[in-house]
Amino acid sequence: xxxxxxxxxxxxxxxxxxxxxxxxxxxxxxxxxxxxxxxxxxxxxxxxxxxxxxxxxxxxxxxxxxxxxxxxxxxxxxxxxxxxxxxxxxxxxxxxxxxxxxxxxxxxxxxxxxxxxxxxxxxxxxxxxxxxxxxxxxxxxxxxxxxxxxxxxxxxxxxxxxxxxxxxxxxxxxxxxxxxxxxxxxxxxxxxxxxxxxxxxxxxxxxxxxxxxxxxxxxxxxxxxxxxxxxxxxxxxxxxxxxxxxxxxxxxxxxxxxxxxxxxxxxxxxxxxxxxxxxxxxxxxxxxxxxxxxxxxxxxxxxxxxxxxxxxxxxxxxxxxxxxxxxxxxxxxxxxxxxxxxxxxxxxx
Amino acid sequence: xxxxxxxxxxxxxxxxxxxxxxxxxxxxxxxxxxxxxxxxxxxxxxxxxxxxxxxxxxxxxxxxxxxxxxxxxxxxxxxxxxxxxxxxxxxxxxxxxxxxxxxxxxxxxxxxxxxxxxxxxxxxxxxxxxxxxxxxxxxxxxxxxxxxxxxxxxxxxxxxxxxxxxxxxxxxxxxxxxxxxxxxxxxxxxxxxxxxxxxxxxxxxxxxxxxxxxxxxxxxxxxxxxxxxxxxxxxxxxxxxxxxxxxxxxxxxxxxxxxxxxxxxxxxxxxxxxxxxxxxxxxxxxxxxxxxxxxxxxxxxxxxxxxxxxxxxxxxxxxxxxxxxxxxxxxxxxxxxxxxxxxxxxxxxxxxxxxxxxxxxxxxxxxxxxxxxxxxxxxxxxxxxxxxxxxxxxxxxxxxxxxxxxxxxxxxxxxxxxxxxxxxxxxxxxxxxxxxxxxxxxxxxxxxxxxxxxxxxxxxxxxxxxxxxxxxxxxxxxxxxxxxxxxxxxxxxxxxxxxxxxxxxx
Numbered sequence: 043x044x045x046x047x048x049x050x051x052x053x054x055x056x057x058x059x060x061x062x063x064x065x066x067x068x069x070x071x072x073x074x075x076x077x078x079x080x081x082x083x084x085x086x087x088x089x090x091x092x093x094x095x096x097x098x099x100x101x102x103x104x105x106x107x108x109x110x111x112x113x114x115x116x117x118x119x120x121x122x123x124x125x126x127x128x129x130x131x132x133x134x135x136x137x138x139x140x141x142x143x144x145x146x147x148x149x150x151x152x153x154x155x156x157x158x159x160x161x162x163x164x165x166x167x168x169x170x171x172x173x174x175x176x177x178x179x180x181x182x183x184x185x186x187x188x189x190x191x192x193x194x195x196x197x198x199x200x201x202x203x204x205x206x207x208x209x210x211x212x213x214x215x216x217x218x219x220x221x222x223x224x225x226x227x228x229x230x231x232x233x234x235x236x237x238x239x240x241x242x243x244x245x246x247x248x249x250x251x252x253x254x255x256x257x258x259x260x261x262x263x264x265x266x267x268x269x270x271x272x273x274x275x276x277x278x279x280x281x282x283x284x285x286x287x288x289x290x291x292x293x294x295x296x297x298x299x300x301x302x303x304x305x306x307x308x309x310x311x312x313x314x315x316x317x318x319x320x321x322x323x324x325x326x327x328x329x330x331x332x333x334x335x336x337x338x339x340x341x342x343x344x345x346x347x348x349x350x351x352x353x354x355x356x357x358x359x360x361x362x363x364x365x366x367x368x369x370x371x372x373x374x375x376x377x378x379x380x381x382x383x384x385x386x387x388x389x390x391x
Numbered sequence: 392x393x394x395x396x397x398x399x400x401x402x403x404x405x406x407x408x409x410x411x412x413x414x415x416x417x418x419x420x421x422x423x424x425x426x427x428x429x430x431x432x433x434x435x436x437x438x439x440x441x442x443x444x445x446x447x448x449x450x451x452x453x454x455x456x457x458x459x460x461x462x463x464x465x466x467x468x469x470x471x472x473x474x475x476x477x478x479x480x481x482x483x484x485x486x487x488x489x490x491x492x493x494x495x496x497x498x499x500x501x502x503x504x505x506x507x508x509x510x511x512x513x514x515x516x517x518x519x520x521x522x523x524x525x526x527x528x529x530x531x532x533x534x535x536x537x538x539x540x541x542x543x544x545x546x547x548x549x550x551x552x553x554x555x556x557x558x559x560x561x562x563x564x565x566x567x568x569x570x571x572x573x574x575x576x577x578x579x580x581x582x583x584x585x586x587x588x589x590x591x592x593x594x595x596x597x598x599x600x601x602x603x604x605x606x607x608x609x610x611x612x613x614x615x616x617x618x619x620x621x622x623x624x625x626x627x628x629x630x631x632x633x634x635x636x637x638x639x640x641x642x643x644x645x646x647x648x649x650x651x652x653x654x655x656x657x658x659x660x661x662x663x664x665x666x667x668x669x670x671x672x673x674x675x676x677x678x679x680x681x682x683x684x685x686x687x688x689x690x691x692x693x694x695x696x697x698x699x700x701x702x703x704x705x706x707x708x709x710x711x712x713x714x715x716x717x718x719x720x721x722x723x724x725x726x727x728x729x730x731x732x733x734x735x736x737x738x739x740x741x742x743x744x745x746x747x748x749x750x751x752x753x754x755x756x757x758x759x760x761x762x763x764x765x766x767x768x769x770x771x772x773x774x775x776x777x778x779x780x781x782x783x784x785x786x787x788x789x790x791x792x793x794x795x796x797x798x799x800x801x802x803x804x805x806x807x808x809x810x811x812x813x814x815x816x817x818x819x820x821x822x823x824x825x826x827x828x829x830x831x832x833x834x835x836x837x838x839x840x841x842x843x844x845x846x847x848x849x850x851x852x853x854x855x856x857x858x859x860x861x862x863x864x865x866x867x868x869x870x871x872x873x874x875x876x877x878x879x880x881x882x883x884x885x886x887x888x889x890x891x892x893x894x895x896x897x
Contacts, residue, residue: 258756258764265753268742275701275739276753276808277725336744 070384074327074341074377078348085355092358099237103305105350106243107132107298108317109343112324113243113250114178114294116342117287119325120254122267122334123185123192125288127199128295128321131177132314133207135299139170140216140309143223163223167300174296175289177203182288186281192288200318207311215310218303227305239301246294251339263287267334320349323374329381395454396421396584397442397473397553402451404437411437413608414451419553419601424575424585426595426616428628429605430855435588438605439557442586443475444468456552474546475555478562480538482530489513489526492545516544521574536567543574547583554578555586560594561688572598590686591893592621604628629855629888639680639839639861648713649674650847651698651816656707658693666690668697668871671707675816675849680842682862683851685891690871691851692734695818698849699731700724711815725754730809732802734820734851740805743794747786748775750793751804755811778807782837799823799830806837817841818849823857835861855884867891 085092111128118125145160160166177199184195218224229238254260262283265273274280295314303309328345330337352373356366399417403410412434419425429435440446442453444462453460455471462468468475482491490497492513497504513526520540530538539559546554556575560568575585575598587599595602596616604612604627612627651674658668668690675681683691696702698709700718708715711727718724724731733739742750752759752771759770775789782803786796793801802822809817822838823831838861842848852858858865865877867890875890877883 256765256768258760258766261749261753261756261766264745264749265742268744269738271738272740272742273753275699275721275731275733277722278753279722335742 106239109346110298114291126196129314129317130203131295132299135170135296136303139166170300175293178292179289182285398454423600426599426602434608472552474551484531651675652710682858682865685868689868728815730814748789798825
């Protein structure tokens with residue numbers, strides 16, 4: 043075995059080169075946060091109503107819904123997967139919640155809305171979560187057992203779950219007027235200040251962070267995403283881990299669907315269409331690698347805030363809706379490009 | 392003997408910290424088949440890469456057909472008249488034979504591919520390689536032997552004067568080998584010069600006119616095949632002046648009740664470069680280091696993966712403590728107390744983006760968790776510090792990314808990962824690949840220390856000195872079969888080398 047002097051020398055030199063790398067990687071981690079602050083200041087200067095309490099709650103409410111899905115997507119992407127079906131799961135879960143709540147597929151156009159007997163918000167809540175988890179878990183099994191690429195499985199799920207929503211609703215929206223139900227979307231907690239969905243988002247994000255950072259399951263997600271082959275050879279249950287991340291993604295999309303339905307007072311079959319873009323963008327802008335194994339919830343929350351602020355700010359500036367789409371699309375691509383270049387620049391040996 | 396077509400003088404290629412080629416000379420007479428011989432890592436590949444334009448030399452001169460030759464790319468080399476056929480074919484599987492032959496050089500008419508002419512030209516060339524290959528056949532549907540003929544046809548279509556064949560017979564069946572050797576003779580009669588790389592000395596004796604032997608990046612022998620013998624070639628290929636830096640103290644393991652017994656284990660490889668195993672029988676005794684020697688492609692890694700459950704055998708039994716055990720996955724193997732350090736660290740073992748401590752604890756984490764799978768990080772850190780001290784792992788902290796460590800320290804972390812599980816059998820495939828010289832001896836000592844604590848260790852290595860240094864017993868494999876088992880005095884370089892070279896035994 044080598045002498046301890048040589049060892050100390052080696053440690054010193056490697057520590058020296060490491061602090062430089064650590065600094066650079068910290069700068070990359072901070073970049074989305076800086077960008078967020080910049081656009082917040084920018085929109086605040088451009089329009090004084092941007093900083094109004096009402097608008098800030100608007101942003102927070104909006105971010106809470108797709109932010110929950112982004113938290114779920116973080117598990118999936120960390121495990122080197124992808125879930126395109128979250129928008130459709132949101133719609134299906136929201137619709138199922140409305141049906142359970144109202145006791146029938148009564149369209150809101152119907153005059154006699156109160157005739158059917160419902161099952162209450164708790165049943166609706168559980169139903170939405172169960173539907174979401176089932177959709178996600180099913181997709182997870184399809185990827186692991188049938189060996190169909192996740193991209194294809196969830197692309198199929200995106201279509202199938204949307205179709206199922208339309209079948210249940212018959213195409214029309216279902217109104218949800220139960221006050222206890224609507225509290226989940228429109229109520230306030232903590233001395234009537236913070237909107238319920240925001241609190242739920244914060245709690246879920248925190249739990250997700252703790253899970254990824256401090257539990258064996260979280261470690262497994264990083265290991266499977268970082269190197270699936272090595273994970274298998276180290277004895278990890280790769281298939282089970284992958285199935286779980288899709289289940290979690292579906293579950294959180296179901297929760298988001300429940301909250302959105304409660305907030306809008308109505309479940310619509312088109313709800314959440316196109317959400318996969320902002321969900322995946324939140325994750326990737328937040329620094330999680332699309333190749334898996336690198337990233338975390340903290341970045342995703344910042345990414346979701348960034349997208350929420352951007353969407354809101356462009357509306358406040360009266361930017362044409364069509365142009366909004368172009369701008370959001372461009373920013374997403376540029377943010378990802380930045381992330382990739384920055385990582386390459388770091389030059390991991 | 393003819394004038395040299397290719398003349399290499401004092402060719403040197405250096406990589407950071409390594410001399411891959413140190414002043415090599417090579418002379419290939421025109422119209423001959425020249426054998427290029429040497430062990431894995433002797434420098435053959437580097438030499439071939441330089442000749443084929445895939446790499447440049449650090450210094451030295453090459454003359455080809457009387458002119459200075461310094462190809463800037465494989466295409467430049469082909470234009471000059473040197474075409475290399477690698478073991479891994481460069482064919483595109485989903486298009487036709489004719490398209491592959493003329494890839495990038497399709498005959499055109501009015502700017503579009505002239506199919507009739509291309510098929511006709513390809514047909515002419517295919518006839519020259521002596522077989523009725525249909526130019527319209529899709530390459531994927533052809534046998535490996537026929538795909539090789541397509542490669543040769545492509546070389547001929549470029550009017551190659553020198554064709555380099557890198558182990559062309561390694562993946563072929565017996566009759567296909569005979570056919571290829573016939574074709575090589577026919578090409579020689581046509582005036583084509585060939586460099587033939589092969590570990591099969593019987594083929595070399597059979598078909599080659601002259602030879603060059605490399606060892607450790609240096610020229611150690613050259614001459615006429617007619618003036619030498621298989622035995623002298625073997626001696627020249629494996630002979631070593633430098634003594635191994637570590638030698639395991641002689642000891643005798645208990646042969647009465649082996650820990651592991653492998654009986655008639657077979658594996659059917661699928662695909663072009665897959666390796667099959669045929670009726671492997673061996674045993675591993677308690678607390679011994681069993682070396683498995685053989686050339687790359689002998690099936691050693693395949694055997695390790697079968698024992699570890701990473702792949703399933705088509706036939707045969709694995710017995711632990713005398714009981715037949717089903718090992719259907721790495722999880723099963725780990726539960727049975729078996730660990731595997733795979734040959735390709737980066738692809739198969741390391742999580743490069745994760746910390747050193749996470750990489751170490753990945754196998755033992757379930758034992759370090761509390762409620763809800765919460766990881767007890769303090770225990771995890773302690774585990775890491777224990778092994779860091781025990782194996783002298785050089786890291787700045789437990790958080791240092793494993794990707795930033797040296798090869799030797801990475802290897803120690805993977806070894807520690809298995810040692811933490813207290814295994815009964817540890818399989819180590821190429822323990823010192825990509826590990827520098829100093830750490831090499833350390834890892835050798837470590838493997839022996841592990842065995843001395845009662846763990847059975849299987850060491851697989853392409854480096855003979857390594858196998859000889861650490862093993863109590865040596866099993867030699869060749870082309871998917873066990874060709875011999877050596878112990879004590881008999882386990883020497885000459886005997887092992889004879890058993891691992893195909894054709895050297897008969």
